[in-house]
Amino acid sequence: MSKKIVLTGGGTAGHITPNIALLPRLSQLGYEISYIGSYNGMEKKLIEDYDIPYYGISTGKFRRYFDLKNFTDPFRVIKGYGEARKYLKEIRPDIVFSKGGFVSVPVVRAASSLKIPCVIHESDMTPGLANKLCIPVAAKVCCNFPETLHSLPTEKAVLTGSPIRDELSKGNKLAALELCHFTANKPVLMVIGGSLGAASINQAVREALPKLLNDFQIVHICGHEKIDNLLLNQSGYAQFEYLKAELKDVFAMADVVVSRAGANAICELLALKKPNLLIPLSAGSSRGDQILNARSFETQGYSMVIDEDYLSPDLLVEKVQELYFNRQTYINAMGKSQQMNATKTITELLDGIVEENKAGKGK
Numbered sequence: 001m002s003k004k005i006v007l008t009g010g011g012t013a014g015h016i017t018p019n020i021a022l023l024p025r026l027s028q029l030g031y032e033i034s035y036i037g038s039y040n041g042m043e044k045k046l047i048e049d050y051d052i053p054y055y056g057i058s059t060g061k062f063r064r065y066f067d068l069k070n071f072t073d074p075f076r077v078i079k080g081y082g083e084a085r086k087y088l089k090e091i092r093p094d095i096v097f098s099k100g101g102f103v104s105v106p107v108v109r110a111a112s113s114l115k116i117p118c119v120i121h122e123s124d125m126t127p128g129l130a131n132k133l134c135i136p137v138a139a140k141v142c143c144n145f146p147e148t149l150h151s152l153p154t155e156k157a158v159l160t161g162s163p164i165r166d167e168l169s170k171g172n173k174l175a176a177l178e179l180c181h182f183t184a185n186k187p188v189l190m191v192i193g194g195s196l197g198a199a200s201i202n203q204a205v206r207e208a209l210p211k212l213l214n215d216f217q218i219v220h221i222c223g224h225e226k227i228d229n230l231l232l233n234q235s236g237y238a239q240f241e242y243l244k245a246e247l248k249d250v251f252a253m254a255d256v257v258v259s260r261a262g263a264n265a266i267c268e269l270l271a272l273k274k275p276n277l278l279i280p281l282s283a284g285s286s287r288g289d290q291i292l293n294a295r296s297f298e299t300q301g302y303s304m305v306i307d308e309d310y311l312s313p314d315l316l317v318e319k320v321q322e323l324y325f326n327r328q329t330y331i332n333a334m335g336k337s338q339q340m341n342a343t344k345t346i347t348e349l350l351d352g353i354v355e356e357n358k359a360g361k362g363k
């Protein structure tokens with residue numbers, strides 16, 4: 001009997017790439033996979049590279065602050081709920097897996113109204129608002145950090161880690177050297193500011209370029225519309241807005257990495273054992289989870305950290321040099337980590353629920 005799953009999640013790549021990581025194993029297990037995301041969000045652009053049906057719904061953001069859109073977004077969400085219900089009735093999945101983000105709320109709530117079991121996943125240390133709205137109706141809530149277990153209902157919480165795309169460990173260094181027009185004789189610093197880029201990191205890196213270029217070639221993933229045209233011809237410096245398939249090659253080429261401390265990004269750095277300097281998003285512009293992520297990795301000896309409030313070009317140069325000098329220490333520490341196989345744990349959990357329900361219906 002065929003098995004069907006609907007995946008949802010979007011807004012930023014951190015709510016999408018873990019779903020992508022699950023695709024090969026779900027296919028092996030015989031699932032027909034569909035995706036429900038927003039009409040035109042990042043998830044649509046990333047999922048269209050895979051051969052699975054995509055259903056777009058209307059979405060709105062849940063804000064804790066005043067914005068005129070707070071008056072119109074509820075109607076968008078209600079519309080999205082109706083569309084999600086319609087698509088779910090059409091697809092008739094055995095289960096829904098949600099990676100969070102605002103688009104996932106109407107999908108999970110609609111699935112619950114149709115008695116379709118939902119499993120949701122929280123990558124960060126504390127649950128985001130979208131997941132908080134879904135926890136009451138979820139069958140299970142997967143999480144990435146042991147610390148998160150305390151914030152979740154005991155009977156629903158499962159520690160799984162965050163699924164990482166297998167292909168990331170299969171990069172080709174030579175392909176990346178060619179892509180960036182770099183030589184093989186000088187170390188490579190990779191800078192990645194999360195899936196949307198990070199303006200403060202971009203500025204510090206660009207101001208520090210004259211010094212950094214003495215020792216490194218720099219590949220900078222700077223975010224949508226954040227390329228600096230004045231630096232396009234700078235030798236030893238390559239900029240990209242966002243990398244899809246080439247990301248694995250750039251990881252393979254990187255000797256050291258400067259990164260935001262998004263939950264998935266840091267798990268990938270750990271899995272790939274890349275010595276890294278984290279600059280977490282400040283508490284002023286977020287709920288502070290990246291700071292917790294970064295401090296946890298620093299304490300475990302996997303990462304160096306700069307507080308964004310103290311970020312300056314000179315401090316960046318000093319810390320990058322220190323990181324490169326001590327890189328083997330970080331590689332050794334990361335080599336001792338007991339990182340979970342999240343893809344295996346989550347797909348087994350999902351398949352277990354589906355098989356149990358099918359067996360129940362067959363009785």
Ligand SMILES: CC(=O)N[C@H]1[C@@H](OP(=O)(O)OP(=O)(O)OC[C@H]2O[C@@H](n3ccc(=O)[nH]c3=O)[C@H](O)[C@@H]2O)O[C@H](CO)[C@@H](O)[C@@H]1O
Binds near residue numbers: 124261265
């Ligand atoms: C500003 C913001 O709200 N950030 C949040 C967002 O970050 P963000 O969406 O940046 O998520 P993460 O850093 O966790 O993950 C980014 C993902 O995008 C991928 N990637 C990135 C750049 C690129 O060019 N190509 C590419 O494939 C990375 O490999 C990774 O898989 O979600 C994370 C997970 O909930 C949170 O921890 C972050 O606090």
